[in-house]
Amino acid sequence: MSTSAADRALQMIEQCVDPKSLRQIAVNARRQGMSDVARAADLRLYEILPSEKPGTLEHDVWRSIHALEGTLSSERGKTTRLGRTRPKIARVGECETVKDLILRKEPSEGFHMLLERQMAELTFEAVALRHPDRFDREVLDAAEQRLQEAGIILSEPSGLAR
Structure with missing residues (x-):
């Protein structure tokens, strides 16, 4: 994944509220060796999973x-x-x-x-x-x-x- 692709992925992660999408982004990022993108997707996932009020x-x-x-x-x-x-x-x-x-x-x-x-x-x-x-x-x-x-x-x- 190029730097611009990683930047786009990070921007998308910030706005994403779909757990399935975030999990897939993390899987794809890991496969492509983009651990920073995978970590960002994981952390965003953990932020949106709780049903309690942020x-x-x-x-x-x-x-x-x-x-x-x-x-x-x-x-x-x-x-x-x-x-x-x-x-x-x-x-x-x-x-x-x-x-x-x-x-x-x-x-x-x-x-x-x-x-x-x-x-x-x-x-x-x-x-x-x-x-x-x-x-x-x-x-x-x-x-x-x-x-x-x-x-x-x-x-x-x-x-x-x-």
Whole structure:
């Protein structure tokens, strides 16, 4: 894929709201060795998949879940679901699930997996920091500390860097 074709694909991805199209763009981009285009299509897919209202905690939580499940499914060549996180959300809700995972002594497996895949902004720790009105100071402090210990620089609640 030429640079102009990649630029066109990236522009199309920004506007696309069809999951099937985004999946196909990602497949085609990977086949053609355009990992940046494939990643952009994947990230856009994870943005549009949640049925919750964009900008809400619930949307961000489901975006994170879709990202991790989608990445693992792609890597493993079979559908992968978060078999403990989804049922916990069904029992106690998104906010309580995020809180419980952040307050654990050790980071969750999902935390490490997202960091390894350069998706720190999708960890539940980053999600909590983007929604400080939904969490106690204890949770926010623990989230910030965990990200800092992982080498993630917090420039502001919504901006993370390595």
